[in-house]
Amino acid sequence: MYVAHNSLSENAKVWVYPSSRKFYPQEIDGLKEKLHQFISEWKVNKNAFKASFEIKYNRFVIFYAEDNVTLSNADIDAQVGCILALQQDYEIELLDKMNVCFKQGEFIQYKTVKDFKKLLKSKSVNDKTIVFDNLIQTKYELENFWEVPITESWYNRFL
Structure with a gap:
């Protein structure tokens, strides 16, 4: 059963799927419609949640x-099936959680770990760069530990 995300508890489970590119403005309404439909039909043992x-x-x-x-x-397979369909519909990558997403000015960048290490080495990003920890698991973690400086994330091992 679809509810507003802000009405869920801090312990709500969370899955973050980073897109390999920004969604275009003309794609957002259709994307929201597809996600709303999936969430509305997503059930456990035929019971809504x-x-x-x-x-x-x-x-x-x-x-x-x-x-x-x-x-x-x-x-979970149903959720992944939804994501796979979105990947195909929008010609994007959503399932590769090991790529690094980070802020560079007002932009969100999406790079391979290899390319991110090169950026660190060349000082294009530094220990203050804000990264997204897409492996978080709860709404509380999303709100408090998703966007953090590299030094406060698991990416700090690359410094």
Whole structure:
């Protein structure tokens, strides 16, 4: 059952899917419609549960599910199926969570780890650069630990 993401508890489960490119303005309404439809039909053992989605920075697709629900492998597979369909529809990559997303001025960059290390070496990014930890797991972590300086993330090992 779709609910507004801000109505879910801090313990709500979260999945972040970074896009390899920014969604174009003309794509946003259709993307929201597809995500809303998926969330509205997403059920556990044929029982509805509170879930939501968000598109942040026109770059990240975020799914939420209330923490009192136990999702099976089939439920997660359904979510991944939705993401795979979006990848095909929009000709983007959403499943490669090991790429680095970071802020460079007002822009969100998406680079391979190899390219990110080169940027660090050339001092194009530094220890104050804000990175996105797309491996976070709860709404609380999303709100407090998703956008952090490199020194406060698992990427700090590259410094």
